[in-house]
Amino acid sequence: MARVKLDNYAYADVPRLGPRGWLRWMWRQVTSMRVALILLILLALAAIPGSVLPQWPQDASDTAAFLAENPTWGPILDRLGFLDVFGSAWFTAIYLLLFASLIGCIIPRIGVYWRELRAEVPAAPSRLDRYAPVTEDSPLSPADAVAAIRTELAGRGPAPWQWLTGFRVRVDERTGRDGVAEIAVSAHRGHVREAGNLVFHVSLVGILLAVAAGSLLTYRGQALIVEGDSFTNAVVAYDTYEAGSLFSEDDLEPWILTLEELDAQFDDTGRPTMFTAHATLTEPGQEPRAVDAQVNRPIQVEGAKIYLQGNGYAPSFTVTDSAGNVAFQGAVPFIPQDDVYTSTGVIKVPDVTEGEQLGFSGTLLPSALGEGPDAISVFPSPENPVIYLQMYTGDLGLDDGIPQNVYTLDESQLSPVRDDAGDVAVIELVPGQTVELPEGLGSITWDSLDRFAGFDLRRDPSLPWLLAFAITSLLGLGMSLFAPRRRVWVTVPTADAAGGEVTVVTAAVWSPPHDAGAALTRERALAAATGRPRPSSTSPEDDE
Amino acid sequence: MNAQELSWLALWGATALYAIAMVASSMHLARVADAKVARKRERELVAAGAMPADPAAGVSMNGAPAAASAPLKVTSKARGIAQATTLMGAVLQGIGVISRGIEAGHVPWSTMYEYTITGTWVAVVVLLIVQRRRDVAYLAPGVTGFATIGLGLAMTVLYAQSTGLQPALQSFWLVIHVSIAIISTGIFTVGATATVLQLMRDYRDAGTGWLQRFHWLEATPSPARLEALAFRLHAVGFVLWTFTVMAGAVWAEHAWGRYWGWDPKEVWSFVIWVIYAAYLHARTTQGWAGRRSAVIALIGFVALIMNFTVVNLVFQGLHTYSGT
Ligand code: HEM
Numbered sequence: 001m002a003r004v005k006l007d008n009y010a011y012a013d014v015p016r017l018g019p020r021g022w023l024r025w026m027w028r029q030v031t032s033m034r035v036a037l038i039l040l041i042l043l044a045l046a047a048i049p050g051s052v053l054p055q056w057p058q059d060a061s062d063t064a065a066f067l068a069e070n071p072t073w074g075p076i077l078d079r080l081g082f083l084d085v086f087g088s089a090w091f092t093a094i095y096l097l098l099f100a101s102l103i104g105c106i107i108p109r110i111g112v113y114w115r116e117l118r119a120e121v122p123a124a125p126s127r128l129d130r131y132a133p134v135t136e137d138s139p140l141s142p143a144d145a146v147a148a149i150r151t152e153l154a155g156r157g158p159a160p161w162q163w164l165t166g167f168r169v170r171v172d173e174r175t176g177r178d179g180v181a182e183i184a185v186s187a188h189r190g191h192v193r194e195a196g197n198l199v200f201h202v203s204l205v206g207i208l209l210a211v212a213a214g215s216l217l218t219y220r221g222q223a224l225i226v227e228g229d230s231f232t233n234a235v236v237a238y239d240t241y242e243a244g245s246l247f248s249e250d251d252l253e254p255w256i257l258t259l260e261e262l263d264a265q266f267d268d269t270g271r272p273t274m275f276t277a278h279a280t281l282t283e284p285g286q287e288p289r290a291v292d293a294q295v296n297r298p299i300q301v302e303g304a305k306i307y308l309q310g311n312g313y314a315p316s317f318t319v320t321d322s323a324g325n326v327a328f329q330g331a332v333p334f335i336p337q338d339d340v341y342t343s344t345g346v347i348k349v350p351d352v353t354e355g356e357q358l359g360f361s362g363t364l365l366p367s368a369l370g371e372g373p374d375a376i377s378v379f380p381s382p383e384n385p386v387i388y389l390q391m392y393t394g395d396l397g398l399d400d401g402i403p404q405n406v407y408t409l410d411e412s413q414l415s416p417v418r419d420d421a422g423d424v425a426v427i428e429l430v431p432g433q434t435v436e437l438p439e440g441l442g443s444i445t446w447d448s449l450d451r452f453a454g455f456d457l458r459r460d461p462s463l464p465w466l467l468a469f470a471i472t473s474l475l476g477l478g479m480s481l482f483a484p485r486r487r488v489w490v491t492v493p494t495a496d497a498a499g500g501e502v503t504v505v506t507a508a509v510w511s512p513p514h515d516a517g518a519a520l521t522r523e524r525a526l527a528a529a530t531g532r533p534r535p536s537s538t539s540p541e542d543d544e
Numbered sequence: 545m546n547a548q549e550l551s552w553l554a555l556w557g558a559t560a561l562y563a564i565a566m567v568a569s570s571m572h573l574a575r576v577a578d579a580k581v582a583r584k585r586e587r588e589l590v591a592a593g594a595m596p597a598d599p600a601a602g603v604s605m606n607g608a609p610a611a612a613s614a615p616l617k618v619t620s621k622a623r624g625i626a627q628a629t630t631l632m633g634a635v636l637q638g639i640g641v642i643s644r645g646i647e648a649g650h651v652p653w654s655t656m657y658e659y660t661i662t663g664t665w666v667a668v669v670v671l672l673i674v675q676r677r678r679d680v681a682y683l684a685p686g687v688t689g690f691a692t693i694g695l696g697l698a699m700t701v702l703y704a705q706s707t708g709l710q711p712a713l714q715s716f717w718l719v720i721h722v723s724i725a726i727i728s729t730g731i732f733t734v735g736a737t738a739t740v741l742q743l744m745r746d747y748r749d750a751g752t753g754w755l756q757r758f759h760w761l762e763a764t765p766s767p768a769r770l771e772a773l774a775f776r777l778h779a780v781g782f783v784l785w786t787f788t789v790m791a792g793a794v795w796a797e798h799a800w801g802r803y804w805g806w807d808p809k810e811v812w813s814f815v816i817w818v819i820y821a822a823y824l825h826a827r828t829t830q831g832w833a834g835r836r837s838a839v840i841a842l843i844g845f846v847a848l849i850m851n852f853t854v855v856n857l858v859f860q861g862l863h864t865y866s867g868t
Binding site for chain 1: 715717768769771772773775776779780782783786787790793794795797798799800801802803804805806807808811812814815818819821822825826828829830831832840847855859
């Protein structure tokens with residue numbers, strides 16, 4: 001059994017035969033710094049395909065298109081998880097191993113750190129020559145010089161401040177190498193750095209746990225509300241709804257949100273400058289209150305947030321059927337397709353008195369320029385709104401029990417209505433206008449033009465935890481990288497031993513190479529020992 | 545002259561000054577290299593004649609000689625010109641950046657053009673700050689060269705008329721998140737410059753053939769000291785980048801209702817963060833400290849540049865501030 005050094009932080013026993021030895025050997029490997037490093041590199045590499053290839057969770061339609069375009073490679077990539085990298089088995093394996101390594105790494109380090117804090121600082125080495133010692137004469141007595149060094153290095157101020165800025169100091173009276181009695185001061189500073197490092201790594205685990213808890217406890221839904229309409233917070237009211245497995249639908253608070261007005265502002269070139277949804281929120285047992293949602297400024301309700309995610313036009317129509325009865329009345333959201341809000345939508349009229357069901361698919365141009373099929377919209381505001389409708393008759397397919405997309409017509413059992421020339425009839429409407437439908441099927445009126453707001457609602461109780469761990473990790477990281485790790489040693493031969501009047505002070509310092517301020521600490525110790533004023537700035541650096 | 549013209553003129557002026565600074569600082573560097581080589585010879589001669597000193601004494605653990613060898617101060621006309629043009633360039637660029645902000649009516653970092661002019665400015669300012677504390681003449685050609693190319697590209701290729709901010713960008717977090725991102729990019733840039741020098745110097749000292757031609761490398765400090773400087777810069781950059789990613793998550797939570805969605809920009813910010821974390825670990829891993837960890841830091845910098853170029857221009861995502 002030989003001990004083998006894996007790297008600076010881990011030793012391993014050469015494995016004995018047998019499962020326990022192997023297990024222990026594997027665990028040592030996993031928690032070694034080198035493996036952590038390799039896992040980090042792997043994690044970075046593994047994330048990259050997630051930005052290059054389309055991903056199911058981010059953009060399902062793009063991903064489906066990619067699969068259609070790449071019939072050979074697409075399915076292989078899909079099966080291997082490349083189209084959902086961040087949910088794939090291999091990505092998960094890498095980060096779970098990394099965190100296993102992390103936990104296996106920090107738990108022993110916390111123990112070591114704890115013992116180190118309680119133990120005394122190691123004594124000064126018997127020879128300081130290896131550490132570029134500097135020697136000075138002091139007018140103080142050896143005891144006074146050492147006391148001054150101790151006060152200087154141990155730090156001042158209230159306890160937490162002293163802990164953060166001071167050294168841990170140890171003083172020995174001993175016989176030095178040459179048989180001379182001396183007082184040796186050994187001061188160590190590095191406890192803050194190590195504490196910061198541990199806080200940082202522990203916070204990373206905290207972040208991972210908070211994210212995991214959040215995904216179990218969250219719910220999120222999307223709903224589209226037309227001006228004047230209300231929305232009650234219940235699963236059925238959402239257009240899409242997802243929840244983590246630990247969230248129960250019964251926990252949804254039945255508050256009501258009424259959209260009063262959606263205010264959309266554009267500059268002269270048609271670029272959006274501001275969207276504001278003015279709404280009224282009624283929470284159970286409370287007075288209704290006015291709330292506003294803007295992009296970047298969600299509405300807060302019962303631990304959840306309501307985000308304004310989209311907006312568009314929702315024209316209102318009245319359709320009468322061939323018998324003259326009102327078969328449909330209401331607003332229909334038209335989904336914007338471009339920056340000037342050219343929008344498309346459908347009207348489904350299943351409840352006709354007699355004959356076949358009616359369906360319309362339409363295009364709304366808020367600021368139409370041109371005539372007929374060539375017309376385009378030139379501005380997002382409704383300067384000159386026009387709607388072009390195509391009409392269909394037949395079976396809308398609503399009774400099949402299969403959930404339907406409300407924004408498209410299922411044309412499989414519908415046939416377009418044609419004009420006298422045999423072309424598909426196009427109905428042109430402006431607000432307030434009523435048009436008779438072809439073949440005596442009734443009439444359609446464009447009553448008014450409202451807007452709708454698309455809301456995204458999310459509750460995630462892990463957010464405060466996430467924020468807290470993010471802050472502690474940042475603080476820990478700062479401490480870990482910027483708090484110095486230094487040792488200072490000072491030896492002072494006691495006067496009688498030296499047999500002279502003057503006190504000779506020898507000081508040396510050790511620090512990692514990147515620490516530019518270490519020499520200053522040595523100067524501080526020397527200054528204290530000789531009663532000089534405290535040096536304030538770094539001594540000029542040698543250039544080689 | 546309106547703010548737009550002022551900004552345009554000032555930025556071109558800064559580009560020209562940086563180009564001069566780059567040439568002048570390279571010339572100065574060659575001088576320093578000569579002087580260093582000369583001093584080395586002199587020392588060798590002295591040492592050959594004198595009693596050999598105890599090799600252990602006087603060398604501290606951090607590789608610096610304890611005996612205070614007088615720092616080598618090489619003053620040349622080129623150095624004066626380089627410093628003056630860099631400073632004037634930074635002032636002009638500052639005027640250019642600020643008047644662009646005034647013209648646009650918001651902080652000047654919402655398009656690639658604005659990001660570039662502000663980012664290169666930060667890199668030069670970081671150089672000026674480091675320069676005040678220590679003699680880093682060897683960093684000047686790299687950083688001023690980077691600024692010249694960056695600004696030149698910004699003015700000719702990336703330029704975009706200033707516009708109002710889209711609603712999604714109208715946030716206090718834009719100011720926080722992007723400004724810190726730019727500052728850490730500037731710091732990483734200077735850190736990467738030091739790392740490149742570290743590697744070149746290291747391989748040159750080890751006898752790599754083609755590097756022997758680069759006489760000016762004699763002007764740089766030892767690889768160990770360059771690594772120490774690079775680490776300090778990378779450490780600051782890493783903390784700021786960590787903050788950038790976190791502030792971005794907070795902002796995404798405000799704007800889009802999710803703090804993390806693996807948008808291409810988010811993927812790359814994460815990749816950059818992980819690579820630099822790997823660098824920090826590699827520094828303390830046996831067999832990786834030195835050259836290998838330096839290579840990881842440079843890969844991190846390449847990813848940083850990718851994030852700003854390829855990811856903005858090629859990938860579709862919510863971060864569509866590229867302004868093209
Ligand atoms: C989740 C991924 C991890 C990240 C993002 C991370 C990040 C960091 C950072 C930023 C530092 C500061 C570097 C410095 O002080 O120079 C650090 C230090 C350290 N990390 Fe990690 N770490 C991770 C995982 C691990 C793992 C798995 C281990 C155990 C094998 C580990 C062990 C250490 C040690 C021992 C140090 C101190 C190095 C020193 O300064 O001497 N880390 N880590």
